[in-house]
Amino acid sequence: MWSVLTPLPPVPPGYGLELDPFQADRTQVVKRRKFLSSAEIGEVSAAVSLLKERGASNYAAKDDTLYMQQLGFFQEVAPDIHRKISELVTHTDKAHWGLLASCDEEVGEGVNPRCIEFHEYGKHARNVCGSHTDTGSLITVDIMLSPTSEFEGGGFLTVATEDGSKERLQRHAFEQGDALVFVSHKRHMVEPVTSGARCVLVLEFWEGVACEGAHRCMDPECGTKRLEGAAAGGSGIPPPSPSEEELFGPKSPEPDMEA
Secondary structure, eight states: OOOOOOOOOOOTTTTHHHOOOHHHHHHHHHHHTTSSSSHHHHHHHHHHHHEEEEOOOOOTTTTTTTEEGGGGHHHOOHHHHHHHHHHEEEEHHHHHHHHHHHTTOOBBBBEEEEEEEEEEEETTSSSOOEEEEOOSSSSSEEEEEGGGGGGGOOEEEEEEETTTTTTEEEEEEEOOTTTEETTTTTTEEEOOOEEEEEEEEEEEEEEEEOOOOOSSSOOTTTTSSSOOOOOOOHSOOOOOOOOOOHOOOOOOOOOOOOO
C-alpha cells in the first residue's frame, strides 16, 4: 500500500533548525512503554471532553483535529502531564539526537509545543494519515490513548533507511499508554482504521514560542501575537479562540487578604 515514497524537501528557512528528511529517516523511533498511566489517560480524555463541551475553535466533527493548546488549555488543565511530556522530550533528545544542544535551546526556554493535537480515527472520524513529515518542528511525541483491542488497523509506520540509501517501512508496536518519540522530519504514517476507534495525543515541539491558537502554527512568534490576532478580526489571521472563561469556566473571586 505504501510502495511510493516521495522525496521531501528540507525545512524552509525561518521555521527552526533545518533538518534533512533523509538524515531523519536514519534515526530511530524511541518508545517509552506505559508512559501514561490509566489515570493519566483518563485525565487527558476528560480534558478532551471538556474542551469540546466548552466550544473549541476550528473543531466541528470527529474527523477534525482538536487543538488542545488553544489559549493554553492543555497546560492549564493537565500541567503535570504537560511537564512529564516535556521532560520526556528533553531526556530522549539528550540520549539520542542532540537537536536541542545544536540549536542551543531547552524545552520551555526557546523550544516549546508548536501544537498539542487530539486525533480520532475510525467510523465518522478520520480514517488514515498518509506519509508525511512534521515540517518545521524538531521532535514529535505520539501517545496512544485507546486500548489496541478496541480497534483494528491503524498501524504506525515510519520510513527507515539502510546503508544510507535503501528504504523500508518499519512498523512500531504501539499499545495504550505508550509514547513514541521521534525526529519530526522522519517520514511517518498511519494505516487505515478498519473498525473501532483509535485515539492519540500528538505534540510537536519546535524552536519558537508555545502556540496558543487553534491551528498548526506556521509562525514561531504566534504565542506572543494571540491577543493581537484576536483583535485583528477577519484579516486573514485564524479565528480567535474561545475566551478563557468559556474554556476554563468563571474564575473564583480572590479571597480578602488581611493586613
